[in-house]
Amino acid sequence: xxxxxLAALSQYGSPALFVIVSAASAxxxxxxxxxxxxxxxxxxxxxxxxxxxxxxGCAGSVVGDMIGYGIGRFGGARLVRRFSKAMGGTKRxxxxxxxxxxxxxAGVFFTRWLITxxxxxxxxxxxxxxxxxxxxxxWDVLGECxxxxxxxxxxxxxxxxxxxxxxxxxxxxxxxxxxxAVVLLGWRAISLWRPKRPAE
Numbered sequence: 001x002x003x004x005x006l007a008a009l010s011q012y013g014s015p016a017l018f019v020i021v022s023a024a025s026a027x028x029x030x031x032x033x034x035x036x037x038x039x040x041x042x043x044x045x046x047x048x049x050x051x052x053x054x055x056x057g058c059a060g061s062v063v064g065d066m067i068g069y070g071i072g073r074f075g076g077a078r079l080v081r082r083f084s085k086a087m088g089g090t091k092r093x094x095x096x097x098x099x100x101x102x103x104x105x106a107g108v109f110f111t112r113w114l115i116t117x118x119x120x121x122x123x124x125x126x127x128x129x130x131x132x133x134x135x136x137x138x139w140d141v142l143g144e145c146x147x148x149x150x151x152x153x154x155x156x157x158x159x160x161x162x163x164x165x166x167x168x169x170x171x172x173x174x175x176x177x178x179x180x181a182v183v184l185l186g187w188r189a190i191s192l193w194r195p196k197r198p199a200e
Contacts, residue, residue: 002031009035010042014052018060025064025144027083027120033151040155054148061112061144062137065123069136072127080128096125104131105139112143113150 008016017039024032036057042048071083084090099107100122108126111119126136 002034005030005035006038009038010047013042013048014056017053018056018063021057021060021148022064022067025061025119025123026067027064027086027124033116036148036151037155040152040157041159042155043152044156044159050152054152057148057152058141058145061148062141065112065119065140065144066137068120068123069127069133072124073130073133074127080124083124092121093125093128096121097129100125100129100131105135108136108139109143112140113147116147 005020009020017035020030020035021032024030039048039053039057043050043053068083071079075083080093081090084093096118099118107122108131111122
């Protein structure tokens with residue numbers, strides 16, 4: 001699958017990137033980070049236009065996120081269950097719903113570029129919990145533009161060794177997830193153990 005996607009990216013350029021990142025943001029398990037890094041390398045080699053690639057990459061990411069949000073908000077319980085199963089299970093949706101309620105805009109923004117594996121789940125959960133669409137769109141656009149610029153910039157800077165970046169980026173992503181989990185657990189433990197002040 002990865003080889004086919006890379007071939008499509010090399011042959012069709014920015015339109016292929018738009019389709020790939022849209023599908024990945026909507027929930028399909030595609031190596032979107034690698035595609036963006038390779039895009040940066042192709043830009044450095046003069047094969048792709050930088051503004052078209054970044055623009056369509058951002059647009060595709062937002063379109064995919066809106067699909068996930070729309071399914072959660074308007075798709076109905078049956079479609080949400082089917083979509084959740086296709087993405088790996090309903091338990092993650094429940095976790096993402098708690099994440100949206102607790103973190104709001106920060107949950108949307110940081111899952112675009114820092115904790116990307118949670119992005120599709122947060123999209124779906126944001127729709128289910130009816131998180132305001134205008135706020136979701138704002139923080140989604142800001143986060144996705146940062147994400148695309150970050151990965152494309154890495155590919156441009158390290159255009160001669162892009163394939164070696166993929167495992168490193170995967171490790172950094174899960175390290176970020178682990179760090180956030182530790183912080184959340186620590187904050188929760190402190191709040192539970194902190195003695196409550198008597199009511200006046």
